[in-house]
Amino acid sequence: MLAYACGAQADVFNMIDNQPLSETWLNAGFYSYHFQRDKNLNDSNPGLGAEYRFSTVASVTAGRFYNSDRAYSNYLGVYYQPIKVGPLRIGAVVGGFSGYPKMRDGGWFPALVPTISYEYQRVGVNIAIVPSYKDRLYGALSFQLKLKVFE
Template sequence: MKRLACLLCVSSAALTAHAEFDASRLWVNAGFYSAHFDSHKGLRNANPGIGVEYRIDDTWSATAGRFRNSNNANSNYVGAYYQPWTWAGVKLGVVAGAFNGYPNAFEGGWFPALIPTASLEGQHWGLNIALVPPLKDRLYGAVSFQLKYRFR
């Protein structure tokens, strides 16, 4: 799993390095809010953290960050958004990447994820919405909301 995380990180960096850096394409976020499907299990819905997302072009973004997960442990993530469709101003697609820090999933180590996403982006504020699928006895499913901001 560490190799996968390194590969994703290097790939994201290479894609970002390919284009000239443009600060107006950089988003920052303060974590997530997760509405869990298993609301009776006492999971943490507020998932504060810090993250970045760099919009490479109209379809691709690279992302990485750290947050306090639903099990109240620290998690890291790295990935790439692929959003080739737009409907009513909302970008639709998936984020492919890797996460760690979930005690019941792979002993807290890195694991791959493919998550359906929708993004709404204004001049300064944006919102990513992700449908996190459950993984029996390892991860709890949720609809996750990530508010983001860019300095223009």
């Protein structure tokens, strides 16, 4: 019985075969559910961003949004999502952010954020599990709806 359960568990996580792609996605920012609900943080983070998926496991992303501290942020990064669980891609985005007043006085800083993505035909969602960092950045589940505009 245990061997069967372990085998079933192994079938849940699969590696994605790395193949070239050419897809462009646009998004209108994020909705963030902050873990620290008592901080009066801004959950609605409108903006404009783009993601270019150049392979089945990787894409580049850039954009601008109104952040949790009620200031404008810019971001630039690379998604690497080599694992799939059913229709979900799992990995992380590594890149840089700016615009958070308590983090490097609003300047650029590096970040590594775990992500889960779901894409179906022309629509998708990226979910970021944003970690807290001291009293400078506040953790959240961030949801980013996206629309495929070029293929």
